[in-house]
Every structure is written in structure tokens, then in C-alpha cells.
Amino acid sequence: MSYRPDRELPPTAGLPLAMGDLRARPGKRLTDAAAALLDVPATQLECSGTASLIVSLLALKELAPNRQEVVMPAYTCPLVPMAVRKAGLIPRLCDLAPGQFDMDSERLDAACGDATLAVLPTHLAGRIADVATSVAIARRAGAFVIEDAAQALGARHDGKSIGMLGHAGFFSLAAGKGLSIYEGGLLVASDPDLRARLARVSAEHVPRRPLWELRRGIELAGYAALYRPRGLRWAYGDPLRRALRRGDLVAAAGEDFGPDIPFHRVGRWRERVGATAIDRLPGFLRTTARQAMRRLPRLQAIEGLHVFSDRPGDEGTWPYFLIAMPDEATRDAALSRLWHAGLGVGRLFIHALPDYAYLGAMKGDDDVANARDFAACTLTVSNSPWIDDGTFEHICAVLEALVVRSRA
Ligand SMILES: *Cc1c(COP(=O)(O)O)cnc(C)c1O
Helix, strand or coil, rough: CCCCCCCCCHHHHHHCCCCCHCCCCCCCCCCHHHHHHHHCCEEEEEHHHHHHHHHHHHHHHHHHHHHHHHECCCCCCHHHHHHHCHHHHHHHHCEECCCCCCCCCHHHHHHCCCCEEEEECCCCCCCCCHHHHHHHHHHHHCEEEECCCCCCCCECCCCECCCCCCCCEEEEEECCCCCCCCCCCCEECCHHHHHHHHHHHHEEEEECCCHHHHHHHHHHHHHHHCCCCCCCHHHHHHHHHHHHHHCCCCHHCCCCCCCCCCCCCCCCHHHHHHHHHHHHHHHHHHHHHHHHHHHHHHHHHHCCCCCCCCCCCCCCCCEEEEEEEECCHHHHHHHHHHHCCCEEECCCCCCCCCCCCHHCCCCCCCCHHHHHHHHHHEEEEEECCCCCHHHHHHHHHHHHHHHHHHCC
């Protein structure tokens, strides 16, 4: 399999940077521009979504020093339990509701108690999680709610930015996740006292690391130059195809995280690049939402395939379509045709959290059957504007033929 397409479509619709963004001059702050975009009082910039979660956990720990556990979906980014441990706390897994990315509410209720510091409802693929249930259960247990909104910058529920439905929330500015400064994160909180605490904890705990910032600056310039269908072929597609040939799916999905989580201040230059690019984000989110609304019916018409979409009150974002296939064999057959082909088809997280060897044992890891099912049956189809109608139709036709065959 030495197939190599001449164009590589990105797996998610990230906002492309313009070269002019890199020449950004001092002006408005990224934090202020993001607050205006989200209609929130303030945002706080950290060096990643993961670092934002660490800072929020350190702050909440001050408020409830006897509580040690952080409850999260058993299917989420492996960086999440790593962040919990880095904050000196204990990850506790909660299985998903069958066929959903939300946590199962009965299991969540059973997992929460006197030891629970926080619950992490998680918005995936721009789709909005059921935060209200987490808030009700956490409140009974005396715990906090931190929304993991890493994949959903700009999404709203009942007109309100996600991240503001619980106590705190964070967005990722990593490569490919909507707006990017290569690695970054934005923290929000509804309560002014908690916002002040988050700012103080960050000032106290997050060090300057000039070499890390230099590296991120170079990576950001590379990202600006290569995040387009020709550049992505060798920056993203070729390493992906090599990992697939080795059978290393965790590396193919970019989840081969090392044990050290970078934790440092974001420098002024990267912040300015983000502050310049963010002006184009509302238009980009509108364009991708319109494209999604046009394409969703085609996917939804394929009987036997479930496409996650908005529920009443939701205004999600559309980086990619999250799709559940009828079974693992059909999903794998689709990926064997599409994943290496540069078409923007791929997978979200490869495993349920207990199945990443590098994470080791975690509380609740014995009851994750629905999370494993979700990992086994889902795939993603990019909603990048670079995916033209013909390419999208080709992807749909492949999925349709396989689903039809699975029913025969
Ligand atoms: C990417 C991601 C994170 C981590 O964000 P980084 O900015 O990469 O550190 C956390 N949670 C979810 C659901 C993610 O997709």
C-alpha cells in the first residue's frame, strides 16, 4: 500500500491561517477578542486545553481540598486523565449511555459522592453534551462541573456559549481544532470569584519556558504554511499512512502522547497571531455550518448509519461529522477504503480510556462496555470547506454500499 494522493484533506475543519496573521502587530488581546466572540465576561489563555484543565482543577482543589476524584466519560481524549493526575487528583471513569457520547446518568450518579471534586461533561465533534444532568448530579454530591469544550469553540446552548453552563469550561486552540495557535487553550467561568481564582492560580503555577515557546512559534509558522491540501500531504498524511502501515492506530490518530505535559505561558507573538485570525472565525463557522446543513441530509438518508447532530436548543459547530456505523466490521471496512486516501475520513479517539496501555489502571475501568462499543463503531468525516461535493459524494457512496452489504 504505497498509495499517495496528491491532495490531503484535513480530518477536521480548522481555520486556515493567513501569512498576514504572522505579521500581526500589537492590538487587541486574544483573550478579549475571544470573550467578545463568545459573549462571555472574560477568557483566560493557557498553553493547551490540557493545561487549561490542570489550572481549573488546581483552582477547584483549593475550594474543596478533601475531594480527590474527577469523573469523566470513559471515551474521551487520553490527555484528560493525564491532566487530572498532573493536578494531583484521581481520574474516575464513567461509562457512556448506550450509543451516545454523554455519560450514562445512572452510572454518573453512582460515581459521584463525597470524594468527587469535579465532573467533566464533554462536548465532542462540535456537538453539545447534556451539561444539565451533570450539573444536577454534581450539585447533589457537592461537586463542581468543568465542561470539556475542547472541540466546540463557538457552540451554544439556548443562546449561551458552552463552557458557561457549568462552573468552568475550556476550549482547545490546538492544531486542527477550529482556531489554532498550534497549541493553546481558553478557560472560561461564570462566577467572577472563580475567574479571579483561576487567574491567580495560573499566575502562581504556570512558568515561563522560553524554549517551549520558541518551539511553538516555529510550529505555528509551519502550520500556517502547510495547513492546506498540498502541505498537509506530507505534514499530516504521510506520517498517518506510515502509522497505518505499521498497524499503529494510536499513532495514526495522533494519540501517542508522552508522559510530560507541556505547561508554560503563551508568548505575546502567538497570542497576537490568534487575535488577528479570530476575526475570521465567525465567518468560517457560518460557512462550515451552512455546508454541514447541506450535507447532513445525504448522510442521514443512509439507513443504518447514525450521524450525530444538534438537539433542541443546541447551536453546535461543525468541524467534522461524527458517525456511528452499524458494527465494527462495517466501520473497519469503510476505514480500510478511506482512511489512508487523503479524503478527510478518519477516527476520533481510538480506544475507550482503559485500553490505552500507557494510561494504566483507573477507577471505574471495569465497566466501560458502551464506551468500547462507541470506539469500535464510530468514524469521522471532515467538514473542511476543501472537501468538494464530488469528494463528499464519493465518501457517502462508499459508506452506503458497505451499510447495505452489512444488512444483506
Ligand atoms: C483535544 C482535546 C483535549 C485536549 O486539548 P489540547 O489543547 O490538545 O491539550 C481535551 N479534551 C478533548 C475532548 C479533546 O478533543
